[in-house]
Amino acid sequence: MIARRTILWALSAYIAFVFVQSLFFKFTGSEESIFIFSTLRAWSGIALFEPAGRWIIGICELIASILLFLPRTRIFGAALAIGIMTGAISFHLFTPLGVEILGDGGELFMLACGVWISGWIILALSTADIRTWTGYARSILRAHPAA
Secondary structure, three states, rough: OOHHHHHHHHHHHHHHHHHHHHHHHHHHOHHHHHHHHHHHHHHHOOOOHHHHHHHHHHHHHHHHHHOOOOOOOOHHHHHHHHHHHHHHHHHHHHOOOOOOOOOOOOHHHHEEEEEHHHHHHHHOOOOHHHHHHHHHHHHHHOOOOOO
16 A cells, blocks of 8 residues: 555656656747747647647646646546647657657657656556546436436
């Protein structure tokens, strides 16, 4: 029990550390962040990638970080982190962005992979919490059937 709690806390701290330290770069418009989101804008033709996408992702990362440190919402923070990092990993692998960003040696890509794996481990260790939330959602749906 103590080992499980320690692992959950450590993985949550890792994810939050990665996310929170990246907020400075996203919110201040660092060269690296603008490069990433501008590359995605040019590749996709979707103008919202830069600057709106940078801000939206940053806000989502902040929300995930907060949710990860509240035991009752940890699974939602982990799921949000997995979703964000699935997008990041996909963009690194399947767009002109690539694995290496401005000579970083693939560091951002590896951090994304670490966050993605950590999120899945949190969910795997939280099956009881997932069952609790699922049961709660079912009870609400039973009490309020669709019209």
